[in-house]
Amino acid sequence: xxxxxxxxxxxxxxxxxxxxxxxxxxxxxxxxxxxxxxxxxxxxxxxxxxxxxxxxxxxxxxxxxxxxxxxxxxxxxxxxxxxxxxxxxxxxxxxxxxxxxxxxxxxxxxxxxxxxxxxxxxxxxxxxxxxxxxxxxxxxxxxxxxxxxxxxxxxxxxxxxxxxxxxxxxxxxxxxx
Amino acid sequence: xxxxxxxxxxxxxxxxxxxxxxxxxxxxxxxxxxxxxxxxxxxxxxxxxxxxxxxxxxxxxxxxxxxxxxxxxxxxxxxxxxxxxxxxxxxxxxxxxxxxxxxxxxxxxxxxxxxxxxxxxxxxxxxxxxxxxxxxxxxxxxxxxxxxxxxxxxxxxxxxxxxxxxxxxxxxxxxxxxxxx
Numbered sequence: 099x100x101x102x103x104x105x106x107x108x109x110x111x112x113x114x115x116x117x118x119x120x121x122x123x124x125x126x127x128x129x130x131x132x133x134x135x136x137x138x139x140x141x142x143x144x145x146x147x148x149x150x151x152x153x154x155x156x157x158x159x160x161x162x163x164x165x166x167x168x169x170x171x172x173x174x175x176x177x178x179x180x181x182x183x184x185x186x187x188x189x190x191x192x193x194x195x196x197x198x199x200x201x202x203x204x205x206x207x208x209x210x211x212x213x214x215x216x217x218x219x220x221x222x223x224x225x226x227x228x229x230x231x232x233x234x235x236x237x238x239x240x241x242x243x244x245x246x247x248x249x250x251x252x253x254x255x256x257x258x259x260x261x262x263x264x265x266x267x268x269x270x271x272x273x274x275x
Numbered sequence: 276x277x278x279x280x281x282x283x284x285x286x287x288x289x290x291x292x293x294x295x296x297x298x299x300x301x302x303x304x305x306x307x308x309x310x311x312x313x314x315x316x317x318x319x320x321x322x323x324x325x326x327x328x329x330x331x332x333x334x335x336x337x338x339x340x341x342x343x344x345x346x347x348x349x350x351x352x353x354x355x356x357x358x359x360x361x362x363x364x365x366x367x368x369x370x371x372x373x374x375x376x377x378x379x380x381x382x383x384x385x386x387x388x389x390x391x392x393x394x395x396x397x398x399x400x401x402x403x404x405x406x407x408x409x410x411x412x413x414x415x416x417x418x419x420x421x422x423x424x425x426x427x428x429x430x431x432x433x434x435x436x437x438x439x440x441x442x443x444x445x446x447x448x449x450x451x452x453x454x455x456x
Contacts, residue, residue, distance in 0.1 A: 112294075112298070112380070115298050116298050116301050116302065116380075119298055119299055119301070119302035120301065120302040120305050120306065122302070123302045123303060123305075123306045124302075124305070124306045124309060127306055127309075127310060129336075130346060130349060131313070131346060131350070132320065132326060132327075132343075132346040132347045132349075132350065133326070133327065133328060133329070133332050133333075133336065133338075133343055133346065134332075135327035135329075136327075137319050137324050137327060138319060138320070138324075138326070138327055138347070139319075140313055140314070140318070140320075140350065143309070143312065143313055144309055144313060147309065230331065230335065233335070234335060237335070255295065258291075259291070262287065262288065262291050265287070269291065269387065270287075270387060270388055273290065273291075273294065273383070273384045273387035273388060274384070274387075274388050275381075275384055
């Protein structure tokens with residue numbers, strides 16, 4: 099049996115996975131809600147929740163990166179196969195896109211003039227006064243990094259299924275809590 | 276610790292599929308729960324207040340004026356097509372769906388590692404999910420045509436995914452030692 103991964107690492111991986119899919123599904127729906135105004139407040143709860151989950155994902159991704167760095171330091175150095183190098187690249191790209199997606203979303207919201215209260219408890223600072231140009235710029239970055247993230251997540255799932263079909267122990271480790 | 280016997284690869288695949296679809300289902304039911312919370316009867320769209328479509332917002336969102344107005348109509352469609360009981364029924368069913376989706380992820384993980392006797396729990400989990408799909412299907416069948424069209428096909432797909440998983444669990448549980456030490 100393969101050496102088990104730390105429980106925290108497995109738990110955070112699945113929490114991030116569930117959160118990312120929830121963010122995709124809910125964002126596609128919430129953008130079909132009426133534009134916000136004094137009368138129309140349908141977007142208030144979904145957008146606030148979207149930001150809360152997104153910021154929490156950012157914190158979890160930082161924790162995942164820290165755990166990965168610590169684990170790499172503790173492993174004996176050995177030459178990587180081509181597939182292992184590809185897997186490393188996939189992980190790095192996934193972390194980069196998760197961070198880029200979350201940070202650009204927060205910055206876009208920050209420049210839109212809307213306030214962010216993390217889980218309805220902590221008021222997060224806005225970076226500056228409302229700025230439409232920067233709001234649109236970060237909104238576009240948010241959109242494209244999230245599409246790229248969806249593509250890389252699909253690749254990640256494909257690679258996991260590949261390991262499942264090979265019946266090797268890579269996939270078992272990620273399913274052991 | 277007990278081992279699930281039978282075809283190891285097939286139990287592993289039940290687990291992988293259960294976790295993957297469990298994550299997607301969690302997102303699906305989570306969004307449905309949110310949707311029912313937000314689109315409430317008696318809200319401003321139902322009162323006939325015209326859409327508020329500012330030019331700068333339209334440009335920012337890349338929307339036409341017509342699209343902006345139809346976003347309000349979209350809410351009106353949902354509310355007009357929903358019987359009185361629909362919102363509370365979907366809130367309860369999607370909340371149940373969230374719980375069963377979490378359970379299916381846990382059950383799936385145990386199946387991949389074949390470390391505990393979970394045949395009965397897995398059966399209850401997927402039977403529960405099939406029941407929820409059926410109840411949503413029945414609820415959606417009794418709404419107006421505009422809302423029905425949004426729900427029926429996706430619910431049918433989930434129903435068959437969960438029916439496949441239930442059949443798979445039932446099949447492997449018939450093999451010796453799934454539920455015994």
